[in-house]
Amino acid sequence: MIRFECDYAEGAHPQILKLLTETNFEQTPGYGTDIYCDKARAMIKDLCDFKGADVHFLTGGTQANMTVIASILRPHQGVLCAETGHIQNHETGAVEATGHKVLPLPGKDGKITAAQIETACLEHRNNAEHEHMVQPGMVYISNPTETGTIYSRNELKTLSAVCRSHSLPLFLDGARLGYGLAAAPNDLTMADIAALCDVFTIGGTKVGALFGEAVVFTNPALQTDFRYMIKQRGGMLAKGRLLGIQFVALLENGLYFDISAHAVELALKIKTAFIKKGYAFLYDSFTNQQFPIIPDRQLEILARKYAYSFWQRIDKQLSAVRFCTSWATKKTDVNALIHDIGEL
Amino acid sequence: MIRFECDYAEGAHPQILKLLTETNFEQTPGYGTDIYCDKARAMIKDLCDFKGADVHFLTGGTQANMTVIASILRPHQGVLCAETGHIQNHETGAVEATGHKVLPLPGKDGKITAAQIETACLEHRNNAEHEHMVQPGMVYISNPTETGTIYSRNELKTLSAVCRSHSLPLFLDGARLGYGLAAAPNDLTMADIAALCDVFTIGGTKVGALFGEAVVFTNPALQTDFRYMIKQRGGMLAKGRLLGIQFVALLENGLYFDISAHAVELALKIKTAFIKKGYAFLYDSFTNQQFPIIPDRQLEILARKYAYSFWQRIDKQLSAVRFCTSWATKKTDVNALIHDIGEL
Amino acid sequence: MIRFECDYAEGAHPQILKLLTETNFEQTPGYGTDIYCDKARAMIKDLCDFKGADVHFLTGGTQANMTVIASILRPHQGVLCAETGHIQNHETGAVEATGHKVLPLPGKDGKITAAQIETACLEHRNNAEHEHMVQPGMVYISNPTETGTIYSRNELKTLSAVCRSHSLPLFLDGARLGYGLAAAPNDLTMADIAALCDVFTIGGTKVGALFGEAVVFTNPALQTDFRYMIKQRGGMLAKGRLLGIQFVALLENGLYFDISAHAVELALKIKTAFIKKGYAFLYDSFTNQQFPIIPDRQLEILARKYAYSFWQRIDKQLSAVRFCTSWATKKTDVNALIHDIGEL
Amino acid sequence: MIRFECDYAEGAHPQILKLLTETNFEQTPGYGTDIYCDKARAMIKDLCDFKGADVHFLTGGTQANMTVIASILRPHQGVLCAETGHIQNHETGAVEATGHKVLPLPGKDGKITAAQIETACLEHRNNAEHEHMVQPGMVYISNPTETGTIYSRNELKTLSAVCRSHSLPLFLDGARLGYGLAAAPNDLTMADIAALCDVFTIGGTKVGALFGEAVVFTNPALQTDFRYMIKQRGGMLAKGRLLGIQFVALLENGLYFDISAHAVELALKIKTAFIKKGYAFLYDSFTNQQFPIIPDRQLEILARKYAYSFWQRIDKQLSAVRFCTSWATKKTDVNALIHDIGEL
Secondary structure, three states, X not given: OEEOOOOOOOOOOHHHHHHHHHXXXXXXXXXXXXXXXXXXXXXXXXXXXXXXXXXXXXXXXXHHHHHHHHHHXXXXXXXXXXXXXXXXXXXXXXXXXXXXXXXXXXXOOOOOOHHHHHXXXXXXXXXXXXXHOOEXXXXXXXXXXXXXXXXXXXXXXXXXXXXXXXXXXXXXXXXXXXXXXXXXOOOOOHHHHHHHXXXXXXXXXXXXXXXXXXXXXXXXXHOOOXXXXXXXXXXXXXXXXXXXXXXXXXXXXXXXXXXXXXXXXXXXXXXXXHHHOOOOEOOOOOOOEEOEEEEHHHHHHHHOOEEOEEEEEOOOOEEEEEEEOOOOOOHHHHHHHHHHHHHO | OEEOOOOOOOOOOHHHHHHHHHOOOOOOOOOOOOHHXXXXXXXXXXXXXXXXOEEEEEOOHHHHHHHHHHHHOOOOEEEEEEOOOHHHHOOOOHHHHOOOOEEEEOOOOOOOOHHHHHHHXXXXXXXXXXXXXXXXXXXXXXXXXXXXXXXXHHHHHHHHHHHHHOOOXXXXXXXXXXXXXXXXXXXXXXXHHHHHOOEEEEEOOOOOOOOOXXXXXXXXXXXXXXXXXHHHOOOOOOOOHHHHHHHHHXXXXXXXXXXXXXXXXXXXXXXXXXXXXXXXXXXXXXXXXXXXXEEHHHHHHHHOOEEOEEEEEOOOOEEEEEEEOOOOOOHHHHHHHHHHHHHO | OEXXXXXXXXXXXXXXXXXXXXXXXXXXXXXXXXXXXXXXXXXXXXXXXXXXXXXXXXXXXXXXXXXXXXHHOOOOXXXXXXXXXXXXXXXXXXXXXXOOOEEEEOOOOOOOOHHHHHHHHXXXXXXXXHHHOOEEEEEEEEOOOOOOOOOXXXXXXXXXXXXXXXXXXXXXXXXXXXXXXXXXXXXXXXXHHHHHOOEEEEEOOOOOOOOOEEEEXXXXXXXXXXXXXXXXXXXXXXXXXXXXXXXXXXXXXXXXXXXXHHHHHHHHHHHHHHHHOOOOEOOOOOOOEEOEEEEHHHHHHHHOOEEOEEEEEOOOOEEXXXXXXOOOOOHHHHHHHHHHHHHO | OEEXXXXXXXOOOHHHHHHHHHOOOOOOOOOOXXXXXXXXXXXXXXXXXXXXXXXXXXXXXXXXXXHHHHHHOOOOEEEEEEXXXXXXXXXXXXXXXXXXXXXXXXXXXXXXXXXXXXXXXXXHHHOOOHHHOOEEEEEEEEOOOOXXXXXXXXXXXXXXXXXXXXXXXXXXXXXXXXXXXXXXXXXXXXXXXXXXXXEEEEEOOOOOXXXXXXXXXXXXXXXXXXXHHHHHOOOOOOOOHHHHHHHHHHHHHHHXXXXXXXXXXXXXXXXXXXXXXXXXXXXXXXXXXXXXXXXXXXXXXXXXXXXXXXXXXXXXXXXXXXEEOOOOOOHHHHHHHHHXXXXX
16 A cells, blocks of 8 residues: 555654764753754744744644644634644644634635734624634634645735734644645745744754754743643643754755655655546645545555545545645656556 | 752663664654654553553753643642642642642651541531632642652552542652652552552652653543643643653663662761761651751761752751762762761 | 614513512522522423423523633633634633633524534543543534524434533523524423423513523532522522522413513514515524525615614625514514515 | 631622622623623722723632733742732642742731741842742732631731832732621721732622632733733633623622621621630631631530531640631521530
8 A cells, every 4th residue: 555645654864874873872951951943943034034923843743733723822713724623623723722712714725914904803802702713813824725825925924914914823734844845836934924924933853854844933921831831731841852863954954845855746746646647636735744535446446556545425426535745755656557547 | 068958969760872873863753653752651551550640851841840730630639749749849830730729748857648638628618618718629749849759659558549539630740750760668669659649750850861751651541631631731842752762771680770760879878977976857858859958067077078068957056958969970979979978 | 773783772671570579579588599590490380391400590691601700610611612602702711711612513594403513422431532622511503593593402412412412511592592492493481492492591681571591400419509609600699589480470371481572573574574575684584583695785775764673794785683572572673674674 | 507607608799699680681791891881890890999990700719810810920920929818729739730939928917027028039030040940920919818818908008018019019919808898907098909909809609609709900001911811821701691680789888898797797706705715716717718727626516417518627625717707608507506505
């Protein structure tokens, strides 16, 4: 079985294992106060061209999301997000478990617009009984989104402006950030993201690491005492250096971006193969996740050899599915898949 | 600087890195549903001689503690524990953040007694206003305790009996379990723990792993839907196999017990050296943590070469400190320390 | 200004003030353990023909809802409800503040169907990643709904059956229960509600009391320790008898049902007046809330003399508004309104 | 049975019932936005000589405490208080249910000192692992305390100063405030309390009202959005005017202070009677709660005619009990008790 069902089917990029092994017997203080975490922090600040950033490392995406969100909101506030947002659908109510409502906004492509934020804020404020409703307290977006789409620089600038005009911190979940930056239509840089968001994550788990998400706070008002939050939510790794070491390995010589480009290149080849076959797509993705709509009979044939994720039933004969590539995807596997798509 | 300040200063036992590297490019499904987690689960059930156990793997101790406790208690219930308990003092209120009060019981050696549990339950039940107080809903102990002491088989049996008579699940935090089982006075087996507790952890982070705690539910009434809890509290690793692989490596051929014995042997050598020097101890520990009481002037000398943890000021001239060994501690480092203790 | 904007604009029915005054200097034990609460409990059990019911009194609706819901759900569970449900929209995230997600289901008339519950449960169970999603743990309905509609006996029976088949407790929020039972199309009895729901409330605040909601648990599995929950959520009144006294006064000689019928009769007169004028309605309500759609120019005229609630903009010229009657509404005020509607 | 077991055994002062009855059919907007709440707010600001105060009305003490505390603390912070504090012992973990640890400080008389606060803050800050511990985020005191004692003006000034030096909001729970201000040794004024605390409550439930606590925020930084908090925690009364009306009645012509003085005068008579008999006291109270230590045999005799609260077993023959007076206590009842004490 060749697996295209997700981007976390393998271990880590060999450079990471190498650095973990080389440093294994060094003694360091715990909880992220070691030299490797320090080095990774410095590398991230450089990459983002943002000296005042406060950088932390957590083990997973749900953990990062709930810890960041709970650290920002007051009790009566909720977090605006796309109705397809990971925090709304795939975190077993982790945000609600910290006491906060997720406030989903409708959308077709996984994204939200500045106009939606503006409307949500005004509708709340102008409602005579607004004190009986959850107050919008921050905005969560993901880039790339859960549907593989990305925000343009202009879209992010407009979102950022409306958020700032309403004093809403803007949080970008970058669980697959590398794959977004590697997408052909992308015009965002790390420095743009740092300048336009108040806090964002750089995903390691799905982009070459064993595990790990870097949380980057650029807004100084949100930086106070975040380490307490990490500890309280169970995200503080005793051997914190494991996270520092992994991010050092990922960021050295642009490895993170190289392996992201590799995954995206292969995903686009798969996309092209499905297009050639005349299949439509649920979302127009230029990143490492592709969502073709395929007749069930053809899917059965593919399923004999390839693992993919079922996404959504379209009608009695058609299903949307997800094919994912990653830093670890082999060209030979993709070529085999493309060949078999051609044969369908 | 030679570090004795904690048992998580290094990476992982080489066997673990070896197995992680060997399996690195295998493709597995995520979230702990892979063959390595399955294998580790089977090994743990065997080890505990408890076929009906439900075994899960989480990344850290605080995460394991809060997730287990929040999964068991109803909203009005709290968790009884020693006043020195990790959940009471060193988890930034993680249990309270899930809505539950920690109910500390006094004690001198980090342990609690069956009589204390009995009294706490009766006092609660007999109080005319008990509905105005938090109801004891479970009992948390650690073994070894945060002070290095251990429970005897008889103590655990008595505790278990009183807990069952009051329908209180008994949770044993085994963050350093290997070091406890390796202690000379220990008469507990894994099977005893499985039979006497309702849920317990087997600590990996401090006993050879990069990270990882196995959570073992033996009480079937507590096993429902625990995977939801792990996900909700941010503890579900995408590449769950990393935990399975580590526990497989640790449990194969008794490695876990061998490296624990190594650490305890070295800790006792250090203990003996301090005893010879005439120093008293804050706690009478036979495990890998030792708490000598040392004149400040002597401490300053040791501090030039060795890292230890400050524990408690005793008086104007004396401090209790902690020296820790681990699976990774080198005999040569211990010998150097012993020599320098002799020279004080 | 004549107020039709809500059903809590006045104090309490005179019978309540009378009984409060008569009993004022009696000394009773606190927290709902007095003879008046006991008497009210017995009256409610009789009324519901349900001897095994567990009856409690809380001060308000949001308090009752969140306390009941938090007492039932496990941490990973959420509550299914209509997207118009009070807990979803008008309680400032009170349910989420106890850690639980509200799971709204779409609908046009404020009601949900048995088929929707069935689908939600099956979709959850059949999702390969259901552990990453909030598990449906109970169902919340309101009767009458927030839009003035009511459930028929047959609808409630079907809902109840599907809930029981999925082990989902069914909770009926009866904040305006009296007005629902008084509606012409209603065929539900108190005994039906008690038999078909697991827990429900009988609203006092909006039906003649100063304040107060009776919470009635019929499912014995949900009855344990609810008084702890009330205290923990801040709902336990020191002078609990105030609630008992009010419910005794309300239930004596069917006062609760008489005053409800009065309010509904007047509301239907208002409805008829708007129908005669040719106005449409946002919802087809037979209870004390009416939602006519009125041209803005006409609304301005009414607003000079009458207070109503703005509900929803329909288009540039039309708004849906709410006119409410209550136990305290005067016939002369309604007649004045009807006259002025005729003159529009 | 003559009841001295608590100060909430009766209904309300007749002036309150009178004003409730007189205003019963007035129509007012809901949720505390009516003219009576406005009037009561103005009266309280005048009384405290603090124009910038933000005044709210809640139904009960536990509700007020948890809502205030949860509105102030960030997630990783806890609330320092006396180990006898109501929030620590008698609110079923209401504060913990909002996610925060209560941090009790030892003490003999129900009070805490500025030095204790100072030490707690310094110990926290200076601990190398302070991020693993709950951060002190505010201070809770009660006046009078749960043991009947009171803070002097000087004590409160010192407490306030140390709190401000550590940026810890100081919250005074005045559930029995009237009785404290009426105590002979008291030298605090309402204006002192307003100036020295950041937020405090003026208790109505135990001082003449049916129910109701006024929450007074003097610190402007804590005033934002508190109405959302009230609604979210279930404390927003639909007929909010009931609270306004009660406080208007209580504060008009100093009624609150007169009835408090009445209760304290009678309590001191009881105290004197016990002193004459040679009994000791658990706490040296000059307020409406008295805690004599009485031989069990004598207690049995009193119990035939009088209700009191059991407080604490002293030894095999002696128990500490509580006798409470209130605004409603009758002189004849007190005289009867004094006579019977003399006869013991």
